[in-house]
Amino acid sequence: MAFYTLGLTFWIVIALTISVLAIWIYGLYFNFKKWGMGSTGYQDKLRNSFWLFIATWIHEAFKDGIWVFIKTAVLDVLLLRRTLRRSPVRWVMHMTMFYGFVTLAALSGLGLFMDIIEHFNLLGLTHQAEMVKGFMELPFDIFGYMLLVGSTIGVARRILLKQVRDNTSAYDVVLLGGVFLITITGFYAEWLRGNSFLVGDAFANSVYAPHFSLLHTILALALFVAILPWSKYMHIIAAPLTILANRGGE
Amino acid sequence: MAEETKTSPEGKPLLSGFLRSTQLMELDACTRCQECMKWCPAYDVYNDRPEITPMYKIAKFRELLGSQHGLRAKLFGSKPLNEDEIDQFMDDTYMCTTCGVCGTVCESGINTVELWEAIRPNLVVRGTGPWGKQNFFPKLLEANRNPYQGKQEDRLCFVPPDADVLESAKIAYFPGCTAAFRQQTLGVATVRILNALDIPFCMMGEDEWCCASVLVRTGQRDIMKAHAVHNVDALKDRGVETVLYACAGCVRTATIDWPRWYEGYIPYKNVPLSVYLREKIDNGEVEWKYSLDKKLTFHDPCHSGRHLLHYVGKDWAFEAPRDVYKAFPGVEYVEMPRSRELQRCCGAGGGVKAGQADLALGCAEARVRDGEEVGAEIMSSTCPFCRRNIMDGRNSSGSKMPFADQVEIMAVLMGLDVEIPHNPYLEYQEWDEVLGNRICIKPSDLEPVKAQDIEGD
Numbered sequence: 001m002a003f004y005t006l007g008l009t010f011w012i013v014i015a016l017t018i019s020v021l022a023i024w025i026y027g028l029y030f031n032f033k034k035w036g037m038g039s040t041g042y043q044d045k046l047r048n049s050f051w052l053f054i055a056t057w058i059h060e061a062f063k064d065g066i067w068v069f070i071k072t073a074v075l076d077v078l079l080l081r082r083t084l085r086r087s088p089v090r091w092v093m094h095m096t097m098f099y100g101f102v103t104l105a106a107l108s109g110l111g112l113f114m115d116i117i118e119h120f121n122l123l124g125l126t127h128q129a130e131m132v133k134g135f136m137e138l139p140f141d142i143f144g145y146m147l148l149v150g151s152t153i154g155v156a157r158r159i160l161l162k163q164v165r166d167n168t169s170a171y172d173v174v175l176l177g178g179v180f181l182i183t184i185t186g187f188y189a190e191w192l193r194g195n196s197f198l199v200g201d202a203f204a205n206s207v208y209a210p211h212f213s214l215l216h217t218i219l220a221l222a223l224f225v226a227i228l229p230w231s232k233y234m235h236i237i238a239a240p241l242t243i244l245a246n247r248g249g250e
Numbered sequence: 251m252a253e254e255t256k257t258s259p260e261g262k263p264l265l266s267g268f269l270r271s272t273q274l275m276e277l278d279a280c281t282r283c284q285e286c287m288k289w290c291p292a293y294d295v296y297n298d299r300p301e302i303t304p305m306y307k308i309a310k311f312r313e314l315l316g317s318q319h320g321l322r323a324k325l326f327g328s329k330p331l332n333e334d335e336i337d338q339f340m341d342d343t344y345m346c347t348t349c350g351v352c353g354t355v356c357e358s359g360i361n362t363v364e365l366w367e368a369i370r371p372n373l374v375v376r377g378t379g380p381w382g383k384q385n386f387f388p389k390l391l392e393a394n395r396n397p398y399q400g401k402q403e404d405r406l407c408f409v410p411p412d413a414d415v416l417e418s419a420k421i422a423y424f425p426g427c428t429a430a431f432r433q434q435t436l437g438v439a440t441v442r443i444l445n446a447l448d449i450p451f452c453m454m455g456e457d458e459w460c461c462a463s464v465l466v467r468t469g470q471r472d473i474m475k476a477h478a479v480h481n482v483d484a485l486k487d488r489g490v491e492t493v494l495y496a497c498a499g500c501v502r503t504a505t506i507d508w509p510r511w512y513e514g515y516i517p518y519k520n521v522p523l524s525v526y527l528r529e530k531i532d533n534g535e536v537e538w539k540y541s542l543d544k545k546l547t548f549h550d551p552c553h554s555g556r557h558l559l560h561y562v563g564k565d566w567a568f569e570a571p572r573d574v575y576k577a578f579p580g581v582e583y584v585e586m587p588r589s590r591e592l593q594r595c596c597g598a599g600g601g602v603k604a605g606q607a608d609l610a611l612g613c614a615e616a617r618v619r620d621g622e623e624v625g626a627e628i629m630s631s632t633c634p635f636c637r638r639n640i641m642d643g644r645n646s647s648g649s650k651m652p653f654a655d656q657v658e659i660m661a662v663l664m665g666l667d668v669e670i671p672h673n674p675y676l677e678y679q680e681w682d683e684v685l686g687n688r689i690c691i692k693p694s695d696l697e698p699v700k701a702q703d704i705e706g707d
Contacts, residue, residue, distance in 0.1 A: 030321065030324075031278065034274065034319055034320070035271045035272070035274040035275045035278075036271050037265065037271070037274060037319060038269045038270050038271030038272070038273060038274040039267060039268070039269065039270050039271065040270065040271065041270065042270070042510045043267075043268070043471070043510065043511075044267075044270075045267055046265065046266075046267055047271070052271065053271040053272075053275075056270060056271045056272055057271070057272055057275075060270075060272050076359065080357070082356070082357050082358075082359060083283075083357045086283075086285050086355055086357060087285070090283060090357075094357075163284070163287075163288075164284055167284050167287065167300055167305070169282075172282055230321060232281075232282065234278045235278060235279055235280060235281045235358065237278075238275050238276075238278035238279040238358075239279040239281060239357075239358040239359075241275060241279070242272070242275055242276050242279035242358050242359055242360060243279075243358065243359035245272040245275070246272075246359045246360070246361050248359060249353065249356060249358075249359025249360065249361065250350060250353035250354045250356070250359070250361060250362075250363075250556070250559070250560070
């Protein structure tokens with residue numbers, strides 16, 4: 001079965017992926033440079049330096065010692081302690097979204113790598129690459145469902161809770177809605193390809209599978225990757241860095 | 251015809267300094283979870299103005315900065331700044347007491363107080379800020395070294411003639427401008443207590459300049475260095491090792507802000523007075539004469555509580571004042587639901603008392619309601635500015651809740667004379683209408699203490 005449609009070849013997909021990643025990396029650099037406009041300390045002049053931003057972040061993050069840094073990284077970045085204190089529901093939402101998203105991104109990268117090995121028969125490992133992709137079905141499902149739970153809670157909060165709804169902007173809608181849509185299309189693409197661990201090939205459809213796969217890939221690359229540095233998604237990078245720089249915050 | 255909008259003339263950039271690179275990063279860290287909106291005391295008063303909440307202010311400043319330094323600006327040049335938009339942003343930014351509860355609840359760990367205090371100077375430098383009468387503060391401080399236009403040579407005019415105050419000592423009492431000129435009972439009470447406990451202490455007199463907290467909060471930093479350096483040097487010159495503060499604003503500014511301006515070693519330790527008094531109480535050095543016999547609740551000042559939490563720890567920030575209250579004979583201590591690091595701001599801070607009186611009153615009224623909800627018969631605090639604003643809110647809401655400072659209550663319960671000696675500022679005293687006169691509580695209203703009223707160790 002063709003993986004994608006509309007005449008997209010493997011090479012074209014690789015080229016598009018690299019282009020999008022390049023935009024992403026440039027976007028991260030652009031943001032770091034933008035933050036680097038700031039000073040290095042209280043009452044200091046503006047510096048306009050990418051490297052001084054890195055140095056300032058390191059200085060702030062380690063100001064109270066390595067142990068505080070590690071404790072903050074574990075409790076506040078990885079376990080979202082500050083969110084749990086405020087709202088268990090938002091904690092579940094954020095944890096499932098965070099770990100679902102990060103793991104799916106990593107698995108997608110691994111999947112792409114396996115595709116490359118398979119396509120070029122690198123080191124004669126085609127069979128092994130296929131096996132690895134087979135083993136990835138279960139984690140893709142698990143973390144996909146995690147992301148689905150998280151994004152569903154996120155969307156539901158914004159719709160059902162009046163105060164949250166009143167202060168939800170179009171910006172929030174597009175970005176959260178995008179996450180939800182990417183998750184849904186990912187599942188459906190998987191089901192149509194017959195790759196799902198849970199539902200197997202119950203919904204397999206070789207005609208439409210490439211279309212949904214393409215849709216999912218375009219949405220994921222466009223929203224998660226290309227737009228991330230230029231949108232509210234940037235908090236995925238900025239929030240953990242802020243928590244660490246502020247040694248856990250107030 | 252389209253309405254003309256004012257655009258910024260050349261040479262008035264939005265960002266001229268004051269923001270660390272990690273603070274610029276904080277603008278992108280906001281997840282828009284809306285938690286700050288739930289706790290913001292200003293939004294509690296003006297709940298039809300979401301733009302004054304931290305989430306909206308961060309988004310707006312990010313948008314404004316983006317118009318000057320974002321990708322679009324890089325590709326096509328900066329958009330002209332709309333001065334009406336900046337004016338509105340200034341208004342929203344200054345409708346904030348810098349209480350910091352938003353930073354406490356922020357899931358991204360944004361240090362919001364530092365952020366507002368870094369954004370405001372940018373608005374001041376470009377001439378958009380500060381708000382209204384707040385621009386008098388630097389002039390007042392530069393001319394008089396205090397915001398009340400009092401004479402520096404009168405700094406100690408509230409000290410009773412029979413009080414024992416040294417020229418120099420290891421312990422200094424820093425009363426602050428409000429105790430010196432507007433709430434002198436607080437200063438008298440402190441002096442009397444320290445004398446009664448045989449604590450040798452000094453005061454700086456006319457060498458004491460305003461802590462300049464108000465300059466930092468309103469973004470007007472020009473003469474901040476002069477005040478910080480002067481005060482630190484004045485304390486060092488007297489060989490001080492411990493400085494006691496009965497004003498939350500002063501202890502916060504001395505602990506967090508002065509060191510930022512002072513180049514050199516600061517040899518003394520800043521101690522909130524309640525911490526020191528608790529130690530004396532625990533050591534059995536305090537003799538009680540009267541019993542309060544009231545339900546008392548404590549309003550945590552933002553400055554000596556939440557702001558100092560990471561500098562002095564929870565015990566000094568929150569528990570020490572409570573321990574002192576619980577040691578008062580006859581007191582039944584009751585806690586308001588919003589307390590400690592989540593306490594509700596009184597509304598006076600951040601320049602709001604001078605700039606946005608209605609907002610200050612609204613916050614204060616809410617705090618009085620908090621006290622009434624738990625059945626408190628008297629409210630107390632360890633900040634004269636909180637006291638002043640909460641009393642104003644109490645008066646405007648028609649409540650009869652008395653409010654007295656912790657030190658004033660303690661002095662009266664110890665049977666000390668807290669009468670203010672005659673001085674030129676008597677007519678300006680901010681006395682509590684409900685309590686009837688300048689003495690916070692009349693001893694004649696109290697019961698003498700019995701042995702069983704005093705809790706043992």
